[in-house]
Amino acid sequence: MGSLRQQKEDAKVEEMIKDLLKFVVRAFFSSPYILVLDCILFHSVLAEEDISHLLGLKRPDIRSLCSKLIEERLLSSHSQPEFQAGTKGVRRYYYFVKYPEAIDAIKWKVHQLVTKLKLDLQENSKPQGYLCTTCHTKYSQLDAVSLLNYDRTQFICSLCDEPLIEDDSNKLSQVKQQNLSRLMVQLEPIITYLKKIDDSKVEENTFELALTKLIPPQNNTQAYYRADLQAQANAVNGILNNSNSRKAGTNSQATLHVNITTASDERAQKELQIKQYEEKMKHNALPEWHEQSTIGKSLGHLRDEE
Numbered sequence: 001m002g003s004l005r006q007q008k009e010d011a012k013v014e015e016m017i018k019d020l021l022k023f024v025v026r027a028f029f030s031s032p033y034i035l036v037l038d039c040i041l042f043h044s045v046l047a048e049e050d051i052s053h054l055l056g057l058k059r060p061d062i063r064s065l066c067s068k069l070i071e072e073r074l075l076s077s078h079s080q081p082e083f084q085a086g087t088k089g090v091r092r093y094y095y096f097v098k099y100p101e102a103i104d105a106i107k108w109k110v111h112q113l114v115t116k117l118k119l120d121l122q123e124n125s126k127p128q129g130y131l132c133t134t135c136h137t138k139y140s141q142l143d144a145v146s147l148l149n150y151d152r153t154q155f156i157c158s159l160c161d162e163p164l165i166e167d168d169s170n171k172l173s174q175v176k177q178q179n180l181s182r183l184m185v186q187l188e189p190i191i192t193y194l195k196k197i198d199d200s201k202v203e204e205n206t207f208e209l210a211l212t213k214l215i216p217p218q219n220n221t222q223a224y225y226r227a228d229l230q231a232q233a234n235a236v237n238g239i240l241n242n243s244n245s246r247k248a249g250t251n252s253q254a255t256l257h258v259n260i261t262t263a264s265d266e267r268a269q270k271e272l273q274i275k276q277y278e279e280k281m282k283h284n285a286l287p288e289w290h291e292q293s294t295i296g297k298s299l300g301h302l303r304d305e306e
């Protein structure tokens with residue numbers, strides 16, 4: 001146990017992580033997943049039947065929702081045998097969030113998306129080129145530069161001296177660029193959260209620790225909400241004792257932090273280049289995709305377009 005000040009700081013970081021998780025689940029998952037994760041984040045740890053009770057969903061549905069979240073490493077589970085007086089034992093499943101693991105999973109997801117965006121942008125950000133409406137000759141962006149007219153306001157066809165228009169026949173690529181830029185706008189808050197969290201120390205959250213922060217789900221719950229002693233013994237003897245796993249978490253965070261920072265710095269660089277380019281090309285404007293922003297629009301787009 002740290003000092004009171006340390007505990008307050010840890011609680012603040014934990015709230016920040018919860019906010020991030022709520023944001024991420026809304027960006028990438030449908031409503032049932034949002035309900036399940038919100039519910040678990042509020043109570044700290046929940047037995048499967050209690051989630052079922054709280055949300056009014058069948059247990060097999062809860063299990064499949066949780067399995068998917070576990071697969072995405074946003075959620076962790078703990079199971080243990082529990083015995084009620086006069087009944088035979090049951091294996092009870094609890095769900096909670098291992099914060100460092102969830103953060104790493106989000107970082108990995110963001111890193112993958114950013115990398116994919118960068119590749120797609122490189123492929124799709126090639127200028128569309130120009131077209132002569134009279135003789136239908138197409139010119140690449142590079143060719144067009146040598147066709148600038150005397151006062152440098154227009155490109156002129158080398159064959160018929162007519163002004164060229166922007167060749168927007170490749171509409172698909174424009175739509176793609178719009179989608180990419182919108183996705184980037186939507187990732188921005190997640191990256192901001194991740195950077196803030198990177199500046200703080202993220203504490204491990206084990207089943208036992210999650211239990212200490214429990215907000216009980218209901219009065220007549222069947223679940224113990226107590227760590228099985230045998231399981232605790234196994235955890236102590238296991239490879240990952242607390243300080244080791246904490247160290248592992250810190251290391252992987254550090255690595256990914258570098259990647260994400262680099263990615264967004266490169267993007268800033270790219271945006272600057274585009275802006276400079278745009279300045280030069282005043283009268284032969286580029287597609288407007290980079291000016292269009294969807295801030296405030298539904299995050300649903302993110303999962304629809306993925």
Ligand SMILES: [Zn+2]
Pocket residue numbers: 132133134135136137157158159160161162
């Ligand atoms: Zn022409």
